[in-house]
Amino acid sequence: xxxxxxxxxxxxxxxxIQSFADLDGLKQRxxxxxxxxxxxxxVTDSEGNRMIDGIGGLWCVNVGHGREEIIDAITRQLQTLDxxxxxxxxxxxxxxxxxDRLAALAPGSLNRVYFGNSGSVANDTAIRILHHYNNRLGRxxxxxxxxxxxxxxxxxxxxxxxxxxxYSEGWDTASKGLVHxxxxxxxxxxxxxxxxxxxxxxxxxxxLSAIRDIGAENIAAFIAEPxxxxxxxxxxxxGYHQRMRQITAEHDIKYxxxxxxxxxxxxxxxxxxxxxxxxxxxxLTTAKGLTSGYQPLSxxxxxxxxxxxxxxxxxxxxxGMTYSGHPAAAAAALANIDILxxxxxxxxxxxxxxxxxxxxxGLTDSAIVGEVxxxxxxxxxxxxxxxxxxxxxxxxxxxxxxxxxxxxxRGLIARPLGNILILSPTLIMDGAMIDEIExxxxxxxxxxxxxxxx
Ligand SMILES: Cc1ncc(COP(=O)(O)O)c(C=O)c1O
Numbered sequence: 001x002x003x004x005x006x007x008x009x010x011x012x013x014x015x016x017i018q019s020f021a022d023l024d025g026l027k028q029r030x031x032x033x034x035x036x037x038x039x040x041x042x043v044t045d046s047e048g049n050r051m052i053d054g055i056g057g058l059w060c061v062n063v064g065h066g067r068e069e070i071i072d073a074i075t076r077q078l079q080t081l082d083x084x085x086x087x088x089x090x091x092x093x094x095x096x097x098x099x100d101r102l103a104a105l106a107p108g109s110l111n112r113v114y115f116g117n118s119g120s121v122a123n124d125t126a127i128r129i130l131h132h133y134n135n136r137l138g139r140x141x142x143x144x145x146x147x148x149x150x151x152x153x154x155x156x157x158x159x160x161x162x163x164x165x166x167y168s169e170g171w172d173t174a175s176k177g178l179v180h181x182x183x184x185x186x187x188x189x190x191x192x193x194x195x196x197x198x199x200x201x202x203x204x205x206x207x208l209s210a211i212r213d214i215g216a217e218n219i220a221a222f223i224a225e226p227x228x229x230x231x232x233x234x235x236x237x238x239g240y241h242q243r244m245r246q247i248t249a250e251h252d253i254k255y256x257x258x259x260x261x262x263x264x265x266x267x268x269x270x271x272x273x274x275x276x277x278x279x280x281x282x283x284l285t286t287a288k289g290l291t292s293g294y295q296p297l298s299x300x301x302x303x304x305x306x307x308x309x310x311x312x313x314x315x316x317x318x319x320g321m322t323y324s325g326h327p328a329a330a331a332a333a334l335a336n337i338d339i340l341x342x343x344x345x346x347x348x349x350x351x352x353x354x355x356x357x358x359x360x361x362g363l364t365d366s367a368i369v370g371e372v373x374x375x376x377x378x379x380x381x382x383x384x385x386x387x388x389x390x391x392x393x394x395x396x397x398x399x400x401x402x403x404x405x406x407x408x409x410r411g412l413i414a415r416p417l418g419n420i421l422i423l424s425p426t427l428i429m430d431g432a433m434i435d436e437i438e439x440x441x442x443x444x445x446x447x448x449x450x451x452x453x454x
Contacts, residue, residue, distance in 0.1 A: 038065035060288035077331035086325035120154025150231030233380030264289030406444035
């Protein structure tokens with residue numbers, strides 16, 4: 001029985017400010033959906049509609065919703081130790097066990113873990129640590145950051161400065177000149193007439209020219225998502241991350257891999273940097289799938305080399321949050337990693353993720369689908385007005401939103417992003433659910449295409 005009163009929820013909700021929302025548009029009651037419960041791969045709204053969670057919460061509920069094992073682990077932890085931070089000289093066994101486990105899972109010499117509460121904080125922490133590191137090494141000018149057009153690294157002041165400038169329209173970001181945005185690895189729109197290898201060289205040359213202009217002695221870090229997520233699911237050309245790693249290493253620039261989305265099974269491995277892209281970064285940041293979203297937690301995992309500098313005698317680590325290493329969050333992460341390992345979820349994703357990818361690629365036949373791209377359970381569909389010229393739909397058509405709304409009416413939550421629709425479901429999809437997602441998308445895209453006269 002549906003015991004929720006939508007009117008009551010939405011009346012109260014008028015006091016809540018949603019993230020990344022058209023706040024004026026949300027004044028229309030119909031534009032809002034209250035999710036009231038979730039189990040496995042599905043969520044239910046306040047009207048009793050059950051829908052496939054095609055975005056896995058916010059690409060974070062990797063092991064699926066409602067896992068008793070994680071809920072029990074959180075409860076047991078709260079009963080034993082509800083709160084203590086990893087602050088000053090204090091620690092607690094659950095955070096220590098999780099740091100140890102992450103150090104073992106992370107590639108190379110990424111052995112030191114700082115816990116925060118969000119991906120944004122994990123990325124801010126990476127930069128603060130590197131700035132401090134360069135100060136310790138007597139290189140006070142080595143502070144600038146290379147990021148990329150299309151990147152999303154978070155919403156704090158600094159993380160937003162590293163994010164693609166489009167996200168800051170009408171807003172301010174951290175000091176101008178701190179971040180330089182390189183070209184996006186957006187093959188569909190940026191590589192016209194080029195082979196994959198030529199596009200890779202063009203992107204490498206873009207980095208090299210930025211280094212020449214800014215001076216390697218002024219650049220602390222390059223930050224990159226293995227596959228760009230919120231930028232529209234942009235998969236870089238083959239060999240890109242290794243090439244960028246090589247260039248940054250040659251110029252003594254640290255490589256930060258933002259694995260907030262790509263870790264914990266989404267691409268078929270616990271971490272994607274080495275296992276998928278053959279490269280070990282100097283810092284790896286992660287969040288989301290670390291706890292499958294059951295608790296807010298992030299990790300900034302740094303190399304022994306960086307740690308050795310910031311832990312020298314006389315150095316003080318002047319960085320910290322009240323909830324760093326929160327016991328309940330650490331307990332959730334440990335139980336989540338237990339499930340991922342016991343159920344072999346990353347390995348399973350290596351095959352089910354490919355089935356998902358193939359199913360979605362079939363949608364390319366639609367009159368308004370320009371490209372379907374991505375990998376495993378991280379996919380994007382780009383809609384175009386004209387498939388041959390790749391002319392996009394005008395912004396006010398809101399094609400992504402239209403398809404997302406059509407899909408929601410048919411029982412699937414997907415995420416619109418301008419002309420792109422993003423699918424990043426839980427990692428427990430079986431063949432039948434994948435077929436269902438494909439059927440809903442095919443229907444929804446068909447309906448919108450007809451509506452738009454295609
Ligand atoms: C790649 C990436 N980095 C960082 C973040 C920021 O994480 P959070 O929203 O937890 O601050 C996100 C969030 O979507 C992300 O996709």
